[in-house]
Amino acid sequence: xxxxxxxxxxxxxxxxxxxxxxxxxxxxxxxxxxxxxxxxxxxxxxxxxxxxxxxxxxxxxxxxxxxxxxxxxxxxxxxxxxxxxxxxxxxxxxxxxxxxxxxxxxxxxxxxxxxxxxxxxxxxxxxxxxxxxxxxxxxxxxxxxxxxxxxxxxxxxxxxxxxxxxxxxxxxxxxxxxxxxxx
Amino acid sequence: xxxxxxxxxxxxxxxxxxxxxxxxxxxxxxxxxxxxxxxxxxxxxxxxxxxxxxxxxxxxxxxxxxxxxxxxxxxxxxxxxxxxxxxxxxxxxxxxxxxxxxxxxxxxxxxxxxxxxxxxxxxxxxxxxxxxxxxxxxxxxxxxxxxxxxxxxxxxxxxxxxxxxxxxxxxxxxxxxxxxxxxxxxxxxxxxxxxxxxxxxxxxxxxxxxxxxxxxxxxxxxxxxxxxxxxxxxxxxxxxxxxxxxxxxxxxxxxxxxxxxxxxxxxxxxxxxxxxxxxxxxxxxxxxxxxxxxxxxxxxxxxxxxxxxxxxxxxxxxxxxxxxxxxxxxxxxxxxxxxxxxxxxxxxxxxxxxxxxxxxxxxxxxxxxxxxxxxxxxxxxxxxxxxxxxxxxxxxxxxxxxxxxxxxxxxxxxxxxxxxxxxxxxxxxxxxxxxxxxxxxxxxxxxxxxxxxxxxxxxxxxxxxxxxxxxxxxxxxxxxxxxxxxxxxxxxxxxxxxxxxxxxxxxxxxxxxxxxxxxxxxxxxxxxxxxxxxxxxxxxxxxxxxxxx
Numbered sequence: 001x002x003x004x005x006x007x008x009x010x011x012x013x014x015x016x017x018x019x020x021x022x023x024x025x026x027x028x029x030x031x032x033x034x035x036x037x038x039x040x041x042x043x044x045x046x047x048x049x050x051x052x053x054x055x056x057x058x059x060x061x062x063x064x065x066x067x068x069x070x071x072x073x074x075x076x077x078x079x080x081x082x083x084x085x086x087x088x089x090x091x092x093x094x095x096x097x098x099x100x101x102x103x104x105x106x107x108x109x110x111x112x113x114x115x116x117x118x119x120x121x122x123x124x125x126x127x128x129x130x131x132x133x134x135x136x137x138x139x140x141x142x143x144x145x146x147x148x149x150x151x152x153x154x155x156x157x158x159x160x161x162x163x164x165x166x167x168x169x170x171x172x173x174x175x176x177x178x179x180x181x182x183x
Numbered sequence: 184x185x186x187x188x189x190x191x192x193x194x195x196x197x198x199x200x201x202x203x204x205x206x207x208x209x210x211x212x213x214x215x216x217x218x219x220x221x222x223x224x225x226x227x228x229x230x231x232x233x234x235x236x237x238x239x240x241x242x243x244x245x246x247x248x249x250x251x252x253x254x255x256x257x258x259x260x261x262x263x264x265x266x267x268x269x270x271x272x273x274x275x276x277x278x279x280x281x282x283x284x285x286x287x288x289x290x291x292x293x294x295x296x297x298x299x300x301x302x303x304x305x306x307x308x309x310x311x312x313x314x315x316x317x318x319x320x321x322x323x324x325x326x327x328x329x330x331x332x333x334x335x336x337x338x339x340x341x342x343x344x345x346x347x348x349x350x351x352x353x354x355x356x357x358x359x360x361x362x363x364x365x366x367x368x369x370x371x372x373x374x375x376x377x378x379x380x381x382x383x384x385x386x387x388x389x390x391x392x393x394x395x396x397x398x399x400x401x402x403x404x405x406x407x408x409x410x411x412x413x414x415x416x417x418x419x420x421x422x423x424x425x426x427x428x429x430x431x432x433x434x435x436x437x438x439x440x441x442x443x444x445x446x447x448x449x450x451x452x453x454x455x456x457x458x459x460x461x462x463x464x465x466x467x468x469x470x471x472x473x474x475x476x477x478x479x480x481x482x483x484x485x486x487x488x489x490x491x492x493x494x495x496x497x498x499x500x501x502x503x504x505x506x507x508x509x510x511x512x513x514x515x516x517x518x519x520x521x522x523x524x525x526x527x528x529x530x531x532x533x534x535x536x537x538x539x540x541x542x543x544x545x546x547x548x549x550x551x552x553x554x555x556x557x558x559x560x561x562x563x564x565x566x567x568x569x570x571x572x573x574x575x576x577x578x579x580x581x582x583x584x585x586x587x588x589x590x591x592x593x594x595x596x597x598x599x600x601x602x603x604x605x606x607x608x609x610x611x612x613x614x615x616x617x618x619x620x621x622x623x624x625x626x627x628x629x630x631x632x633x634x635x636x637x638x639x640x641x642x643x644x645x646x647x648x649x650x651x652x653x654x655x656x657x658x659x660x661x662x663x664x665x666x667x668x669x670x671x672x673x674x675x676x677x678x679x680x681x682x683x684x685x686x687x688x689x690x691x692x693x694x695x696x697x698x699x700x701x702x703x704x705x706x707x708x709x710x711x712x713x714x715x716x717x718x719x720x721x722x723x724x725x726x727x728x729x730x731x732x
Contacts, residue, residue, distance in 0.1 A: 043626035045633045053633060125632040126639075144629045167223065169621070170277040171614030175607035176574065 034062045040081045044073040045124035046146030048098045053124065061086070072098035073145070104160040105143040106150065110135050112157035119149035119158060189432040191425045193561040194417040195594045197351050197514065199390055204475040205354040207482040209362055212498055218260055218286040218489035219525040221273045222247045224318070224326060228254040234284060238265045241295040243466050246284055249315060255328045256318045258466040260487035263288040274510055274527045278520025286489070297464035302376060307336055310377055310461075317460035318467045318528070322452030323421075324511060326529035329453055333377050340445035341431055342380035344371045344454055346387040346394065347414060347421030350512025353532040355471040356451045358483045360387065360394035363455060364401035370454030372405065373461050378447055382408045384430045385451075388420055389413040418514065419592040423448045425561050437588050452531070472526060474499035476509070476534035486526050492533060493522040501535040509534040513541065514593040548601035556595035556605060562588050566595035570605050573612035578619070581612050589613075652678035658685050 037058035044054070049070035051057040060066035061082070068082040069091045076093065083090045093100060108119070108128070115133040120126075127143045130136030138149075138158075150158050163169075223229040230247030240246060240259040247257030263286045270280035300313050311330040319329040323345060344367070348356040360367060368385075375383050385402070387395050398411040414420050414429050424435050426448060433444045441447055449457075452470065459465040468488055472495070475481040479500035486495060492508070508519035511532055519533070556566035564585055572581035589609050596605040655678035662685060705713075 038630070041626075042622075043629040043633065045629065053637075054630070055634075124636060125629050126636050127632070142628070142632065144625075165277075165279065167273065167275055167277060167279050167281060169618070170275075170279055171618055172276070172607065172610035174611050175604055 031059075031062060034058045036085060037061050037082065040074070040078060040085065041071060042073045042078065042144075044144040044146045046073060046144070046148060047124075048072050050097065067091070067094065069094045070097045072100055075100040102162045104145045104162040105140045106138045106145070106147070106158050107140075107161045108136050108138055109157040109159070110137060112155050114155055116154060118152040118154065122148045122152045124148060188412070188414060189429055190415070190417075191420075191428045191561050192563055193559045193594060194419065194425075195559055195597050196416070197418055197597060199416070200352045200475070201354050201357065201390065204352070204473050204481040204483060205357050205391075209358050209471055209483045209485050210498075212484045212486045212490065212495065214261060214288050214290060214292060215487065215490045215494045216288070217266075217491065217494075218263070218288060218487060219271050219283045219491060219523070220246070220257060220260065220286065220489035221271070221281050221283045221525060221527060222257055223273065223281045224255065224257060224320060224528050227327075229282065230254060230257045232268055232282070232284065234265050234268075236265050236267050239263070239289075240265060240286065241293055243295045243297055243468055245316070245466075249318075249328075253328055253331060254315075255320055255330075256316050256466065257284075258318055258468050259284075259286055260468040260489050261286070261288045262291050262293040272521045272524050274519075274524045274530050276517040276520075278524075283525070294465075297466075299464050300461050302373065302461060307377060314457065314460055317456075317465070319453065319456050319460055320467070320528050321450055322456060322470060322528060322531070323450035324515075324529045324531060326527070329449070329457065332447065332449070333374070334442060334447075336377060336379045338445055339378045339380045339442065339447050340382070341447075342371065342375045342378055342383045343427055343430055343441075343446060343448040344374075344383060344385040344451055345421055345423070345426055345448055346385055346391075346398070346451040347426055348391070349388055349416070349418045349421035350514055350516075350532075351418075352475050352534050353473050353512050354475070355473045355483050355531050357391045357394050359455060359471050360391070360451055361397045364394075364397040366458045367451050367454045368398070368401050368405060368409070369462065370456070370458030371409070371449075373457050374449055374454060375409075380447070383410070385409070385411045386414045386420070386426050386430050387411065388416045390416040418594065419561055419590070422561060422590055422592060424590070437585055467528060470526070470528060470530070472530060473532040474535075475532065477502045477505045477537040477540050478535045488528060489525045491522070492519065492524050492526070495526065495533070496522070496535070499535070502537065504537045504539065505535040506538060507536050509536055509541075514597065515591060544604065545602050547603050550601055550603060553600060555598045555600060559594040559598040561592060561594060562590055564589055566605055569612075570603060570608050573608040576612075576615070578612055578616050582616065586612055586616070648678070651682070654678070655681040655685070658682060662688075 034055070038055050041054040041058055047053065049057045049066065051060055051066065057066060057071065061068060068086065068088060069079050071078055072093060079093065080090055113135050115130060115135060117130065117132050117136070119136060120128045120130055124146060125142055125144055127139045128136055128149060129139060145160065147160060150160065222232055228249060228251050230249050232246070233248055234240060234246045241262045242259060244259045245256055246259050249255040266285045266287050268282065268284050271283040271285070272278055273281045273283070300310065302310060311333055315328065315330040321327045321329060321332065346356055346360050348354070371383050371385065385398055387398065389395070395411060395413050402409050402411050412430060414426070419425055420429060423441065427433055427435060427441050427446050431446055433446055435441055435444060456467045460467070469485055470488065471483050472486050473483050474495065479502060481499060484495070484498060509516040510519050510530060511517065513534060516532070516534070550567055550570060552567060554567065560566050568584045569581055569586055569589065572578070572584065573586070586609060591606050591609060593606050596603065599605060659681065
């Protein structure tokens, strides 16, 4: 009886020590799930999900505060990937957060711009250059198309222009033709 | 000398259809009415335009400067006037537009002054820059800049000149070798010198006996280390890796290049262009192109770059039942999207297709897992696996099965009993993977910039706070120095509050220092009256007592 108790206690102590050591030795910095979710999000930093950027939204999903269908730029594909990662059911994009749009970039009408710098302050990725009372312009390759600069502009000189297909970005189409039902 | 040949795995033997166009000599195409010269001569780089509309240019004049490491120069193909610089469709499967220079020829076809380059008086780098300036790119189809391919000029033992021309219908390299063998070999010798190779092997498929004879005759006077080798006719023997395998026995593994094994490969057309560029100083302004298929006069034509296909086709006379055109061969070529597409450096053949010659593909049937594609694949891949993964959009898995080693030769689709357009699936998957790669890069960049912006804003806030604190400390020090009472809020942590408190204290002191003038020099009566009033007020509002002056 006593031997059995001693053996069990001994095993418990040894395993406890091993686990305790492992939890210190192999401690994971940060939350790996947040990183994984963040990697799926499109990094538009548009805030349409209701959080100030993609990382906070990833954090919110990880904490269970936000749903996975609040990211319009990520679109259906993004939701599918999140559903796969988190083992949840796919659900269509929530309408209150916006709709999926073709990828576009902001363009400033330089004739109308008054140089107020409001758009520069609004841009989450510092993709607008300019100075007070000087003309501003968008660095198109850096623009994520978040539309955050459109609202602050007092003279409405910023428009969103869809990105045109070029020889570099052109892709071969999917060879499978979906059959249409004879309506 | 070559003693034995090797073989590559797989391959197919499609009907060659070479005789249609190989019988007649290369004809010079007449001067077109209009030249459209795209500033992008390959998919990799777009040149910077150097001319303006209205400007007169001579044949061979430099009109576009190559940008970046893969850029090459673009030249006017004939003398004339630049009419406009506008987007125009280019020879690409997408049919998309690219910025092009439109030249109206003046009919004189007058050359700009050009001088040959003496290879022995210049350094190797200068010679490569010369080739770049002459706009020399690979003429087998890919359009990769030759000066880049010549690379460091070290560690190359064997130079392979690719005259295999394995695709059916195409005969432009065949005619070039038959008629201009000395020029091609002269170019090969220049390439050999530039790359530092010991031996030159010219590989020609054995279905071109005339070309082999002409090349062997021309090579006989050039020494032992150059040999013209007939290789068995088996598609795709003209693939770079396949030809290197056949001639040298070197099997280039995945992710490696011929240069890693001391072998480099150039097309015969490229060798000819290099010869023109070095021996005459002529930039690349024309090429030989095969017009064949459903046409009245199939043959090979020497065409100025920028000639529109519609004008070119008039030479060959397409028959009435032609329904589409194929650029390149039937195995790897793509359908021509528009007849206004100009001839580019990598365009080797235009095939007029009719339903009789190229019947529409029969309906695609399910894969029966027969494995015929795997036996035919010259790249040692498993095409059926790649097909399933591409079709299911499982791109990660497709990459695991080495999708990017696929050379899109079309052997698998050729042998497929279910007539599945396999290559279309691979092209689709490759395009999607590249697009994802680009998106990933863009999102990584956006994340980095967003995080830096947050960091910057935080830093600016801190800097502002530090500045404020420093100012507050300064003010306090000044106050202490002037011997006045320390500000009541001196101990408070918030520098802003401290500043406000200090300012308030200062104002109070100033106020205290200024005494109202109407209280100076009052008579005793008035003072007594004031005291009286104050006493009354105190009685009425005791809480005001402390506020009274």
